[in-house]
Every structure is written in structure tokens, then in C-alpha cells.
Amino acid sequence: MINPILVQALRGGIVESAHRGALAIVDASGQVHTTLGDIERPIFARSAVKVLQALPLVASGAAERWKLDDEELALACASHGGEARHTQVAARMLAKAGVDVAALECGTHWPYHDGALKALAAAGESPSALHNNCSGKHAGFVCLGCLMAEAQGQDARAFLRGYVKPEHPVMREVGAALQAATGYDLAHTAVGTDGCSIPTYAIPLRHLAHAFARVASGVGLSESHARAAHRLRQAVAAAPYMVAGSGRFDTRVMQHFGARVFCKVGAEGVHCAALPELGLGVAIKMDDGNTARACEVAQAAVLMRLLKQDEADAALLGSLSDIALSNWNGIEVGRLQAAPELRG
């Protein structure tokens, strides 16, 4: 099956480039609400499932033990831009659990946020693991690991070492939460290594959308995971800046919609959303792996089709699903927009 075009870039009155992809919208019972393209082929969900990977942090009691607040829990679900506030909150999470940046095994990269990158360069500094877009998720893993170490009377630093490996107790817990939420057998699917070195599992869009419908409603999750999902959604709604950052799609959408929408991007063109008022989950994967330009525009069009909207809601979603492309002189040269098939 060849997936349909979901997003296209227009210039000079013609389609200059086009992005194919697949989309699943599913309810908590697993019933498929809407489908476009192949939703049964396993795809790597990457960072789009960070909220599922954060369920054990809350369900285990670690979030309570280390007194994590909304900002910190939102950062545990984040692919952030490495802005100053993001790195401060990541450092604070580690400090609360009694460790520091040396515990992080996510690797280091320059901030994704352009201003943060230039500010760091202007200060003559280099990035640390705190600037890694996954540092909040990893700080969450570390907080979970520190609770496990404490419960077993072990030294936290020694216990944490290698927490990114699939066989480590922390990652086993994280994998189990992912499997429970998606209902997909992770032992018999392709496993890759993610950018931040943890395992990433190939899961069909139908299962990913189902997991997000469960996050939206709590239905089909264990009691502790249902409570954790609710707490995490609440935290992200309260601190949406932490989940992405200045000007970023997920932050903008959740700053506007609050708890009505939970949504999250993943590398290689993945985007997932939980819509509590509809009890639906959404999962999108662009074939070509394009993220900011393709899957976010597609998700905006999906939200536009699904959500009840007032004028301000429609204006925001319109501006995110049909975007003016300007050149270096600020002249509008084209548009990036959801394809007719997706706009419905």
C-alpha cells in the first residue's frame, strides 16, 4: 500500500514538494475512528511516546518521593529546545533525586532552539547533556532509578549505570509500560536504538493511537498507570513550555488548548495526540521522516477536523495547517498546507 499525500508545499501556483504518510485515529476500546494509509506496518514511534515512557516515573511513586512538580513532569515528557529554563529544570530534577548531570546517559548536543544555541556560542560555552532534547525524559528515568536503588538499599549511581540498556530494571519498567499501553508485543518486533541511546520499538500506528486513547481516557490502563497518565497530562497542560519550547508546535497547541489536547512529536515524522473530550488517540507517521514541516501540519489538520472550536481555536489550527512560506527578504513565496484529503 502506498500512503496518501498528507502535506504539500506550494510555490508559484503548483505543488513543489509533497509528504506522504499514514494516520490512525482510534478510541480506547481499540475501534478505529479514521484511517489513512497503512496503519498496520510497525513504525518506530521515537520520542512521540515519551508520555508512555514516563508512566512508571509517576506510577512507581518516584515523582512523589522526589516531589516533582508540573514543570518537571512536563519536562519528563519533553523533546525540549535546550533553552535556559529547560536545562535548569532538568538539573533540578536530578538534584532532587540526589544526583547530577553525570548520571545522564542521553549524550550531548547543541540546543535545538536557535537563540539558545547562539547564546551558548556567544558565551563561549559548550553544551552539556542537560541541553540534549531528551534530558528531561532521562532525568525522569534517573528519578525512577534512584527510587529503585533506595528501595533495594543500593548506591544510586552504581545502580543507574547503563540505565539506557533494555535489560536494566529502569528500562524494563519503561518497556513494560509501553507494551501495556499499546497492547503490542515488543518482544517480537524490530528494536532500534534511539538518538538518546534507549531502545525504540516498531509499533503499528493503530496500536499507538490506541495507547493515546487510553492516555486520554484512562480506560484500558492499570489503575496506577491511569492515574499517572492523568497526572502527566495535567502537568503538561500546566507547563506546556517545558514539553517543547519557544515557538514550537506542541507548546503552542497546548498553551492554547490546555488539557483539551495532549500532543507530542517524535523524530522521523511521528506525531501522537490524546484528546480526552473525545476519548480518541491519534498517531501519524510521515513516510519521509520529515517532522516540523510535515507531521505537525498534518496533526493540526487532524485537530481541526476533530475538535469543537471557537474562533480563536480555528484561527490557531488554521495558522498551523496552512502556513505562509517566506523567503530571505520576507516575501511570501508559497504555502505549506495539509493536503485536500486530510482537510476533508
Next chain:
Amino acid sequence: MINPILVQALRGGIVESAHRGALAIVDASGQVHTTLGDIERPIFARSAVKVLQALPLVASGAAERWKLDDEELALACASHGGEARHTQVAARMLAKAGVDVAALECGTHWPYHDGALKALAAAGESPSALHNNCSGKHAGFVCLGCLMAEAQGQDARAFLRGYVKPEHPVMREVGAALQAATGYDLAHTAVGTDGCSIPTYAIPLRHLAHAFARVASGVGLSESHARAAHRLRQAVAAAPYMVAGSGRFDTRVMQHFGARVFCKVGAEGVHCAALPELGLGVAIKMDDGNTARACEVAQAAVLMRLLKQDEADAALLGSLSDIALSNWNGIEVGRLQAAPELRG
């Protein structure tokens, strides 16, 4: 017609993302040597045709009048990274013609080259139009315009104003060269505005490949354009760093192959090449507009199929058409490679 997959990204043993596209290889007589996908649909060639747009600079005598050297002529064909040497040479071209950066109408953006961007930020400076990746092409337009103004006894600055507009004498000359080389009627095709504000015309891949076969051989060009094409290929072969920059595909390929290959990337996933020893032209467009990741890998695979290679040649092209993808901890997590259909 749905174009075939030309490039794919692998992770965990499966295809994570894939890039579709079309490819035309044509000789100077216009005969099609190889084709994949739809080569008749007009596409915006963007910066891939800078060498065609630079033909009037040489053919008019402007390059000789302003004593432009290899570096300067290579920069006139470039999408450069805004590294120090690039901006210096662009400034030198303008100075030779008696004007300065104020003459450039390409707009301003931060250097594409990561190190140059950080160095500029670290120095507390902002970019100028010289850092625009198109500043060399525009400096070439300005040099052409200064000669025209001189011939007409006009003030250069006044004459140049608005040179990016299709109706300006400079841009009319540039459009005529593009039409002559491609043999495509630009008056009756879609016209867009490029990133640097000049017009970009929709031209089928078959015609673009034909134009590059003409650049490779001189056959089918006017005598002055044939000489200009030869001069420009020679200049880029002598100064391949100027055409792109540190670590960039076009620079690496031409540093290695010298005058055996002329190749050039364009925005939105376009790549063209002229192969003098085979008398062939190549034109590639990726459907999704992905450039560095997709069309360059595809071009490397095409060169691997077409060129006679020694061990070093094969090693370079192999490394550019089958690339290890590493994560933030330097672990190899996948590969980016030309699809089987393209590798042949």
C-alpha cells in the same frame, strides 16, 4: 505516476523512512539514457541551475572585464555555507565591479555552516547579505549588471536596483540563458519566487538533464555559452570549496573528481550533474523536497553507476551513498542509503 523510492533510512533492521523521487539521465542530443519516475512533470530546479544562470556573466565579457578568478566564478555557481572565505570572495567580486554589499538583493540569513554560525554569534555579530548562501550568484548578477550599466553609460547602482525582478535586463539575460540551455519555454510554465527573490521556473527533469549534458559537452549551446560553460566548470573544478563549503557533498565530490564531475544541489531536493567524459547530464528531484539527506545520496549512487572508478573513487561514492547514522553517544543506530532500485 507515483515515483519510486530512491533513498531509505534504516534502523533496527527495518526501513524507518523512505524518500521517493525521479531521475533523468540524458545526453547532449536529448536522448534519454536512464529514467526513473516522472521526468516530464515541471519542477522548480531552484539553486541546482546556478551554473546555467552564471553563463551570461562569462559570455557577456563581465567576468573578463572585472577580472574574476576561479574562486569568484565558482562562488557565482555556489550555494555556500557562509564561511569566512565565502563572504570574503563575495565582497571581493563586488569591489572589483565598483560596488559593495548594499548592491545585493538576496536578503540576509545566518550562515548554513554550523561553525561559521557559532563563530559569528560568539563574536557578537549579525550576518549580512554576504552570508546568504546565494551571495556569490548575486555578486555575479551584480558584476553582469555593472558591465551593462557601463556599456550604456549609466550609473551602476541606479541600473542595478531591482535586478532580481524578471523584467530587469540582468534577469532577462539570465532567464534567456536558462531557456536556451534547457530548451524549455519559460514563458509558458509556472514561475515561483526563489529564496533569494529571483524567479525560479518549473522545468521537467528531462530538460534539466539535457541542459547539464550541454554544459558537459558544449554541444547544443551557442558558442559563447559553450565557452562560458567550459570556463565555469574549470573554475569550480579548481575551487570546489567555493561552491558549497566544508564537509558539503558538492565540495567533497568535486575536490575528489575535479573536472570529471560538475554537480550542484538545489533547495527542495533537487540535484543536477554534468559528466563531461560521458557527455551526460543528470537531474534528480525528491518528491518530499529533502536535500542533504535524500537527493545527495541518490546522486552519489548515480555517479557510482555511471563513472569509471578506481578504488578511491568507489570508496568516496560508497561512503556518500551508504552512510552510517550515529546518535548523540556516537553509537551507529542505522544507515542512510540509496534504495536497491537506484543501486542497480
